[in-house]
Amino acid sequence: MAAIETSGLTKTYGELTAVDGLNLTVRDGEVFGFLGPNGAGKSTTINMLLDFTRPTAGSATVLGYDAQAEADEISPRVGVLPEGFDIYPRLSGRRHVEFAIQTKDAANDPDAIIERVGLSAEDAARPAGDYSKGMRQRLATGMALVGDPDLLIMDEPSSGLDPHGIREMQDLVRSEAERGTTVFFSSHILEHVETVCDRVGVLNEGELVAVDTIEGLRESVGGGGTMELTLADGDAGRFRENAAAVAGITEVVATGRTLECTVTDSAAKAGAVVALDDAGATVDDVRIEDVSLETLFTALTNGDGEVGADTAGTAQSADATTGAAAASSEVSE
Numbered sequence: 463m464a465a466i467e468t469s470g471l472t473k474t475y476g477e478l479t480a481v482d483g484l485n486l487t488v489r490d491g492e493v494f495g496f497l498g499p500n501g502a503g504k505s506t507t508i509n510m511l512l513d514f515t516r517p518t519a520g521s522a523t524v525l526g527y528d529a530q531a532e533a534d535e536i537s538p539r540v541g542v543l544p545e546g547f548d549i550y551p552r553l554s555g556r557r558h559v560e561f562a563i564q565t566k567d568a569a570n571d572p573d574a575i576i577e578r579v580g581l582s583a584e585d586a587a588r589p590a591g592d593y594s595k596g597m598r599q600r601l602a603t604g605m606a607l608v609g610d611p612d613l614l615i616m617d618e619p620s621s622g623l624d625p626h627g628i629r630e631m632q633d634l635v636r637s638e639a640e641r642g643t644t645v646f647f648s649s650h651i652l653e654h655v656e657t658v659c660d661r662v663g664v665l666n667e668g669e670l671v672a673v674d675t676i677e678g679l680r681e682s683v684g685g686g687g688t689m690e691l692t693l694a695d696g697d698a699g700r701f702r703e704n705a706a707a708v709a710g711i712t713e714v715v716a717t718g719r720t721l722e723c724t725v726t727d728s729a730a731k732a733g734a735v736v737a738l739d740d741a742g743a744t745v746d747d748v749r750i751e752d753v754s755l756e757t758l759f760t761a762l763t764n765g766d767g768e769v770g771a772d773t774a775g776t777a778q779s780a781d782a783t784t785g786a787a788a789a790s791s792e793v794s795e
């Protein structure tokens with residue numbers, strides 16, 4: 463059974479089609495990133511899954527239940543982190559969690575939930591009105607975890623968090639997935655999605671333009687980027703042909719001790735290191751620049767998204783044997 467399945471799901475507001483014939487399957491147990499620029503229709507989709515908004519056409523099932531006709535079956539099994547979560551300013555964080563436990567008739571220990579989302583006991587005792595945005599987000603996440611949901615739906619969960627908080631959120635999403643929870647989260651920050659998701663769906667102007675792994679998406683827009691190999695030997699030019707002969711490498715430029723390779727298949731990265739080693743070269747360093755997620759996103763959405771101007775990938779030193787490196791990027795608000 464799929465955790466989420468939509469069929470021709472559509473929502474129009476007057477002339478505007480916010481979600482346009484969405485056919486989406488989120489598998490049981492996966493972490494699925496729902497990506498798209500501002501206004502793409504992510505929240506509208508989530509609202510239809512939760513029966514906060516009625517579709518104009520099409521249908522959806524959540525955990526096998528019809529999202530509209532059987533919404534009462536869905537809500538106890540789903541934890542929701544809504545976009546723009548409202549707090550009760552005078553109530554403590556702990557009271558919020560206790561309230562969620564009572565409302566869901568759940569058996570959770572509030573202190574365990576508070577610890578799981580990285581709030582200290584002292585913070586939990588303070589009025590939530592005094593919380594920073596990041597602390598509110600943690601609290602909202604804790605409330606979503608009450609009742610140990612089978613499906614966690616998170617609308618922009620990293621919103622308001624600092625880099626440390628984002629990493630904690632990613633760890634939390636992963637550990638929830640390891641407990642068997644399906645996680646569906648929306649984001650316009652591609653880097654957050656890459657770290658944590660099994661697959662992503664890219665939404666643009668209400669239409670699903672791609673569903674794949676990030677790696678799969680990269681391949682679909684032309685592969686793996688560039689790789690710079692620094693050799694111990696003085697003249698890299700002697701080994702140019704060895705690198706160029708590797709399948710998946712389309713171009714090699716030799717300058718001094720370095721070979722700069724254009725890579726169209728990520729498997730070629732390790733292949734090049736092996737080929738050079740076989741040819742007697744000593745590879746001192748490997749720097750990989752993946753196709754940036756920003757470039758990827760622009761290619762998929764034909765530049766319609768509000769994508770930042772800097773489309774360069776972030777080069778990182780990588781282990782020569784794994785050849786793995788991640789590009790980092792962010793879609794601007």
Ligand SMILES: Nc1ncnc2c1ncn2[C@@H]1O[C@H](COP(=O)(O)OP(=O)(O)OP(=O)(O)O)[C@@H](O)[C@H]1O
Pocket residue numbers: 475478479480498499500501502503504505506507545650
């Ligand atoms: N109640 C509404 N009435 C009219 N238009 C709406 C309503 N809700 C959403 N829209 C429009 O539908 C489109 C999709 O909005 P939605 O909030 O789903 O996008 P989103 O992808 O979640 O964006 P963001 O990343 O900014 O939250 C937007 O053009 C928005 O203005």
